[in-house]
Amino acid sequence: MLETTAIDVAQGDSILLVSPQGKTLLVDAGGLPYWMHSDFDIGEDVVSPYLWSRGIHRLDAVAVTHAHSDHMGGMAAVLANFHPRELWLGAESRSPELQKLLEDANHLDVVVIHRKAGDSIELGGSTVRILAPTFNLATNTLRKNDDSLVMKISFGQTSALLEGDAERGRKK
Numbered sequence: 350m351l352e353t354t355a356i357d358v359a360q361g362d363s364i365l366l367v368s369p370q371g372k373t374l375l376v377d378a379g380g381l382p383y384w385m386h387s388d389f390d391i392g393e394d395v396v397s398p399y400l401w402s403r404g405i406h407r408l409d410a411v412a413v414t415h416a417h418s419d420h421m422g423g424m425a426a427v428l429a430n431f432h433p434r435e436l437w438l439g440a441e442s443r444s445p446e447l448q449k450l451l452e453d454a455n456h457l458d459v460v461v462i463h464r465k466a467g468d469s470i471e472l473g474g475s476t477v478r479i480l481a482p483t484f485n486l487a488t489n490t491l492r493k494n495d496d497s498l499v500m501k502i503s504f505g506q507t508s509a510l511l512e513g514d515a516e517r518g519r520k521k
């Protein structure tokens with residue numbers, strides 16, 4: 350079985366994948382907008398308790414689809430609590446929040462991997478194919494949502510498409 354569970358983080362997303370062989374990948378970790386200056390931390394107060402309730406104490410990998418707070422705001426707490434072996438990112442981003450997360454990853458010995466279209470990763474009996482970003486998107490894109498890491502995870506005849514916030518193409 351390939352499990353795909355959407356954790357209720359309200360705005361944004363956080364999706365737990367558990368592969369047929371039990372490998373875990375958490376895609377995004379929800380988060381509140383930074384301007385709210387709230388002490389409530391979706392990563393600490395929602396995502397982590399859910400993972401603990403499942404008996405998960407270590408993640409194999411986490412992915413941040415793009416550098417918007419409703420996708421990555423909760424990830425700092427997840428890194429600290431679940432010491433993933435790998436952090437997957439899509440396009441390069443200079444956002445200060447992402448740079449801070451990369452520092453955290455560095456301190457925790459989490460291996461940071463930039464994924465791009467064409468990559469294919471074996472994840473414990475399932476396959477993750479990276480559909481975006483394309484290699485030259487990082488320098489050309491105007492809209493952060495279209496930086497999103499887009500992944501298709503497959504097991505047997507079944508697959509799930511995880512798009513971050515990538516938007517429909519516009520007519521030129």
Ligand SMILES: [Zn+2]
Pocket residue numbers: 415417493494514
């Ligand atoms: Zn977004």
